[in-house]
Amino acid sequence: MEPAPAPGPAVARPHTGGVSPAVQQTALPAPPLRDFGGGPFGIYVHVPFCATRCGYCDFNTYTAGELGSSASPESWLDALRGEMSTAAAAFDALPSRQPPVSTVFVGGGTPSLLGGDGLADVLEAVRANFTLAADAEVTTESNPESTSPAFFERLRAAGYTRISLGMQSAATHVLRILDRTHTPGRPVAAAREAREAGFDHVNLDLIYGTPGESDADLDASLDAVLAAGVDHVSAYSLIVEDGTAMARKVRRGELPAPDEDVLASRYERIDARLSAAGLRWYEVSNWAASDSGRCRHNLGYWDGGDWLGAGPGAHSHVGGVRWWNVKHPGRYAERIAAAATLPADGWEELTDAERYTERIMLAVRLRSGLPVADLDADGRAAIDGLVAEGLVALRDRVIVLTDRGRLLADGVVRTLLS
Numbered sequence: 527m528e529p530a531p532a533p534g535p536a537v538a539r540p541h542t543g544g545v546s547p548a549v550q551q552t553a554l555p556a557p558p559l560r561d562f563g564g565g566p567f568g569i570y571v572h573v574p575f576c577a578t579r580c581g582y583c584d585f586n587t588y589t590a591g592e593l594g595s596s597a598s599p600e601s602w603l604d605a606l607r608g609e610m611s612t613a614a615a616a617f618d619a620l621p622s623r624q625p626p627v628s629t630v631f632v633g634g635g636t637p638s639l640l641g642g643d644g645l646a647d648v649l650e651a652v653r654a655n656f657t658l659a660a661d662a663e664v665t666t667e668s669n670p671e672s673t674s675p676a677f678f679e680r681l682r683a684a685g686y687t688r689i690s691l692g693m694q695s696a697a698t699h700v701l702r703i704l705d706r707t708h709t710p711g712r713p714v715a716a717a718r719e720a721r722e723a724g725f726d727h728v729n730l731d732l733i734y735g736t737p738g739e740s741d742a743d744l745d746a747s748l749d750a751v752l753a754a755g756v757d758h759v760s761a762y763s764l765i766v767e768d769g770t771a772m773a774r775k776v777r778r779g780e781l782p783a784p785d786e787d788v789l790a791s792r793y794e795r796i797d798a799r800l801s802a803a804g805l806r807w808y809e810v811s812n813w814a815a816s817d818s819g820r821c822r823h824n825l826g827y828w829d830g831g832d833w834l835g836a837g838p839g840a841h842s843h844v845g846g847v848r849w850w851n852v853k854h855p856g857r858y859a860e861r862i863a864a865a866a867t868l869p870a871d872g873w874e875e876l877t878d879a880e881r882y883t884e885r886i887m888l889a890v891r892l893r894s895g896l897p898v899a900d901l902d903a904d905g906r907a908a909i910d911g912l913v914a915e916g917l918v919a920l921r922d923r924v925i926v927l928t929d930r931g932r933l934l935a936d937g938v939v940r941t942l943l944s
């Protein structure tokens with residue numbers, strides 16, 4: 527996974543807003559837009575389809591059986607075109623007009639289920655409505671089992687610049703616990719095929735701490751990742767999400783919950799192996815071989831940039847206003863067919879206090895760190911204690927997590943905000 531585990535990064539709980547019927551009935555876009563913030567502008571496209579549902583995943587995604595006739599990739603693509611055209615018109619009406627799009631990220635769900643031609647159509651829909659910067663980063667997530675050399679060649683020809691593959695593990699029994707359907711060797715083979723098709727930027731997603739995973743299993747996964755020669759790795763601890771099949775198994779005692787100490791030692795192992803191979807952390811869960819290998823789209827989220835999130839359940843953020851789309855693909859398509867409004871289910875304008883909290887939460891996790899000047903008096907008062915505990919270091923008046931601090935990043939954030 528790229529670090530935005532939902533369509534768009536985690537956002538503060540809505541405290542206000544909601545789309546009034548009056549707004550929906552007009553041709554005006556809902557929610558009320560604010561001007562662009564002047565930073566990078568990204569587009570996230572959410573593809574809500576998966577061949578099967580992995581037992582640990584609570585993303586907004588559906589199998590064909592779950593959707594029945596309520597939605598299909600075709601109706602989704604039509605609706606996506608409609609949403610983008612409405613959004614582009616709304617952005618054009620803003621005083622600053624829309625800036626060029628610096629990054630596009632097609633995520634899911636399983637974008638590779640659309641095939642190379644389907645993903646080319648998605649990028650075409652973006653281009654038909656927005657101006658892509660000449661050096662735009664264009665990423666798609668892909669499941670290893672639905673890729674091939676021809677798929678990657680089609681994507682490269684269409685203008686994609688970056689591939690993110692959901693590898694998770696190289697151990698068969700771990701993949702089985704996760705309900706992943708690819709064979710252990712397929713992600714590395716897919717990464718090679720992507721590079722042979724001309725992709726300089728390829729990411730592999732790992733999950734660590736799955737019940738039944740041993741240190742040796744993790745080492746085998748890291749061996750495979752390093753053999754693949756990718757320039758980016760994301761590694762996430764397994765989260766047992768409420769409401770998932772995995773959570774039910776844990777509750778019934780059929781699976782043990784991930785152990786915090788094991789998770790910490792696995793993280794250290796991952797960081798040591800990746801660092802030794804020249805992949806440096808730039809966000810707590812992300813490593814890159816060079817600055818140009820970092821995911822610019824996700825950096826845009828973490829740096830508080832603007833983005834349009836298109837597709838069912840996607841979140842957007844423009845000029846301090848956030849909105850989130852209706853989640854179900856069928857309702858999403860109906861909303862777009864019924865009115866030329868954004869398919870928002872709700873919106874909020876962040877207060878200064880919420881913006882402050884979010885800024886601290888995101889910046890602390892970055893290697894570039896958090897300038898002391900961005901902290902309020904309480905936050906500054908907490909720094910000495912965090913330094914004494916060995917959780918952060920101060921470099922040129924910037925707070926940066928130490929190795930130990932990376933294991934306890936959430937606690938550092940809580941201390942700075944308390």
Ligand SMILES: C[S@@+](CC[C@H](N)C(=O)[O-])C[C@H]1O[C@@H](n2cnc3c(N)ncnc32)[C@H](O)[C@@H]1O
Pocket residue numbers: 527528531582583584585633634635636637667668669691692693694731732733762763764765766767
């Ligand atoms: C939601 S998926 C979308 C891309 C693609 N379908 C895949 O699985 O790689 C993005 C990433 O999120 C990860 N992910 C989803 N649920 C997770 C969880 N509960 N804990 C840790 N990682 C999770 C997936 O394993 C995957 O690498």
Ligand code: SF4
Pocket residue numbers: 575576578579580583584585587634635636669692
């Ligand atoms: S393939 Fe990816 S998005 Fe689909 S259910 Fe599995 S983890 Fe979730």
